[in-house]
Amino acid sequence: MTATLNQHADRLEGPSPATEVALDMAKRSAFLVPIVILFGALIGGTNGVLSVGYAVVIVVVNFVLAAFLIGRAAQINFALVFGAALGGFALRLGLIFGAVVAVADQAWVQIVPLGITLIVTHLGLLVWEIRYVSASMAYPGLKPKEHRQGVH
Secondary structure, eight states, X not given: XXXXXXXXXXXXXXXXXXXXXXXXXXXXXXXXXXXXXXXXXXXXXXXXXXXXXXXXXXXXXXXXXXXXXXXXXXXXXXXXXXXXXXXXXXXXXXXHHHHHHHHTTSTTOOHHHHHHXXXXXXXXXXXHHHTTBOOOSSSOSBOOHHHHTTOO
């Protein structure tokens, strides 16, 4: 699945590389769930598990929303991508803040494990996904499968 881009295009034709990367990242985050649940259980029992699980959901939704906004903007006009990236960042930061504030006073929330999980999971998934992302205009998005075989 590759997007097509000609020299004189002012928008992206086909599927968005950003969406491809975000969905791949969401898929790869599944391996984190048992680790995060164990971390939450060790830190705070059932409430810790619920808190860190909520944080992982926030992170995955954040990455998928970012990719959707950038992908849709690229399909409309490349100039709009910059606005979608900056405005989308502010919007998503506000949504994360709102998602945390909305549950902060709930009995099941442990704010420290939730916060640690939000930060570590965001950074960890980004660093992890770097191994799979192509740095080539020939293959925007993920590296072709034949170049990823040694990487797991």
